[in-house]
Amino acid sequence: MQYRFLRRLSAVLGFALIAVSLAGCSSSSGYYRVRRGDTLGRIAQRHGANAKDLARLNRLSKPNALAVGQRLRVKPSGRRRAPVRTTHTPPPRSAQILSNLPSSITNIPASVSFALRWPAQGxxxxxxxxxxxxxxxxxxxxxxxxxxxxxxxxxxxxxxxRGYGNLLIIRHPADFLTAYAHNRRLCIPEGQNVKRGQLIAQMGNTDSTDVMLHFELRYKGRSLDPLRYLPAR
Known part of the structure; x- marks a missing residue:
């Protein structure tokens, strides 16, 4: 598979992430008010920022203890943010679906069968x-x-x-994708076939305040609840 990598792709992705913010939560002033269900990682993702940078900017000793209505600065005051430099190639179209999405769906068609195994044990x-x-x-x-x-x-x-850290995306048959975010290390290169249960990464906290695996399941670009397709523990 060949990808056309565009120099402006990161800027386009950043705009798509900001666009998911709901009305009434504008950050044009450089501030954002915390809503129910918000996490620092998701707030950072929406505003094209890094969760650790926001924690430092707001002097948060407990980044995971946000209060509804709390006012957070999401842009540095009076300073232009230096461009982020990375040695990694900007994501191709296959990764764009994780930031610029239609609404989620409850279930896949009954005629489509898909089963997952747990990607991590925690x-x-x-x-x-x-x-x-x-x-x-x-x-x-x-x-x-x-x-x-x-x-x-x-x-x-x-x-x-931005917002996913070290990210790995796997394409599966029948228009499914799985995504594995915030890893410390990626063990598999692009283009390689993998088998169910194969080691693909090491858990970490890149672009997150906590060590964890953020795991997504997509069908034709739309998000699904992975728990519906994972075996009971």
Whole structure:
């Protein structure tokens, strides 16, 4: 598969992330008011920022203890933000679907069958809601193994999609994708076929305040609740 990499792709993706903010939560003044269900990571994602940078900017000693109505600065005051430099190639079209999406769907057609295995062993620390969290967050320790949830081909491995950190995306048959975010290390390069249960990454906290795996399941670009397709523990 060949990808056309565009120099302006990162800027386009950043705009798509900002566009998902709801009315009444404008940050044109450089501030944002916390809503129910918000996390620092998602706020950073919406505003093209890094969660750790926001924690430092707002002097948050407990970044995970946000209060509804709390006012956060999401842009540095009086300074132009230096451009982010990365050695990774900006994401191709296969990664864009994670930032510029139609609404989530409850289920896939009955005629389509798809089953997953657990990509990590930790507890679920945040579930799917289709709006503020388009996947599930699985807790763990730095370096814990991350496994492919199903057979497929790696179509993206990099950190060019802000808010996801070191991200790996696998394309599966029948228009499915799975995404594995915030990894410390990616173990599989783009273009390689992987088998269900194969080690693909090590858990980390890139672009996140906590060590965890953010895991998403997509069908034709739309987000699905992964718990509907994972076996019961």
């Amino acid at each position: 507890a679920i620390i945040r579930g799917f809601d289709g709006i503020n969290n388009k996947g599930i967050n699985i807790a763990g320790k730095e370096g814990d193994p991350v496994y492919a949830a199903a057979d497929g081909t790696v179509v993206y491995a990099g950190n060019g999609l």
